[in-house]
Amino acid sequence: MKPKSMETQTTMLYMLGKIFLATKERWGKSMKAINEKTLVDSELRYRRLFEAAQDGILILDAETGDIKDVNPFLEKLLGYTQDEFISKKLWEVGAFKDIKASKNAFLALQKNEYIRYKDLPLRAKNGQLIQVEFVSNVYTEGREKVIQCNIRDISERKQAQDALLKSETILREQSVRDSLTGLFNRRYLEETLRREINRAARKKYTLGVIMLDIDNFKTINDTYGHPTGDMVLCEFSNIISRNIREEDIACRYGGDEFIVVLPDTSLQVTCERAEQILSLTGQMQVQIEDSTISELSTSIGISLYPDNGNTKGDILQTADMALYSAKNNGRGCMVLSDRSV
Known part of the structure; x- marks a missing residue:
């Protein structure tokens, strides 16, 4: 085969170059168009999402x-x-x-x-x-x-979170409150008294406990019925609530028995609170239909931490013994515990 001349080879390279450049230009224009279309499509999708x-x-x-x-x-x-x-x-x-x-x-x-x-x-x-x-x-x-x-x-x-929090708060409140009187219940008292005794021990102060019992309450229930008995319990609870400090803790301990815990309180202040409740109970009147229940009284036992005990059980036991003495002394009076456990 006869070899191609240099001129022929140059011509062929020239033609190939032109074809390449033309192809590159067309390819570049096509890619630019594709890129522009892709960009427009992308912006359109973004705008729709936006x-x-x-x-x-x-x-x-x-x-x-x-x-x-x-x-x-x-x-x-x-x-x-x-x-x-x-x-x-x-x-x-x-x-x-x-x-x-x-x-x-x-x-x-x-x-x-x-x-x-x-x-x-x-x-x-x-x-x-x-x-x-x-x-x-x-x-x-x-x-x-x-x-x-x-x-x-x-x-x-x-709103749902707030409602849940409110519901939890209400449930927590209901779990520690007596449903009839609104005072704290026995469960709360036992938790709180233990905590308050520990705090009193750390801070080196005294703590008073007043245990109260409505005298002859069974007779009221038997004579007038339980609804009237409930009215007496509520009115008695109001007397207690109105005559204690904000930091004091009033509880319905069970039946017609109540306890007040007085943190960081002297014996004198504890006795003054008890005397006030004792006096106001004697003035209490409960209206039922066309008659009035009056001449009510309460017996009170007082115990003091640390004089009468160092634990929750000790304090409640000595207060209960003082209350028992008040009942035996004719009711309608208060007795200060003279014992320690």
Whole structure:
């Protein structure tokens, strides 16, 4: 085969080069068109997601804090129009004006690039306070840095949490309260008395315990019936509650027996409280239909920590023995324990 001349080879290379350049140009144009279409499609998908999102979204300029975009959900949630958002600083929008830390949070976001508030109150244009979760991130969009703020309405979740907490509080209160009188119950007394004795031991102070019993209560129940007996118990409980200090603990110990724990109290103050309850019980009257129950009385036993015992059981035992002595002394009186266990 006769070899090709240099001229022929040069011509062939030239033609191949032209074909390559033409192909490259066409390929470049095709790729550019594909990239542009991909970018447009991507932006369109983002816009659809942005406008359909069920969370509020704000886009801020990361340098100035100016709001660049806001989605329809946030406009509806807070009641502000797009014009009331765009080109304003975050802290210039009415919903955020009550948040003193808005500007400082923005500055911190510029530095840390992430901020989250789990429970943030925002005020809607109509004045309603809306609880939201607020999350902000910084990212790059082209050559610019922007801040995206995602704002989720957690009002229903917050209300459910508050309702649960309230329910738990009510259940806890019911578990330590006597349902008839509203005073603390025996369970609470035993927990509290042990705790108060330990505190008195640490702080080196005395603690008074008053044990009370309504005299002849069984006769009242047998004569007038249990509903009337309940009225007597409630009125007696009111006398106790109105004549003790805020820090004192009044409990219905069982039946017609009551106990008052007086933390950090002298013997004199403990006796004064007991005498006052004793006197007011003698004046107590309970109205039932066309008659009145009066001339009621209570017997009282008093015990003092640490004079009459060092444990819950000791204190209750010596108070109970003092109460028994008051009953044997004719009722309607109080006896101070002179024993120690």
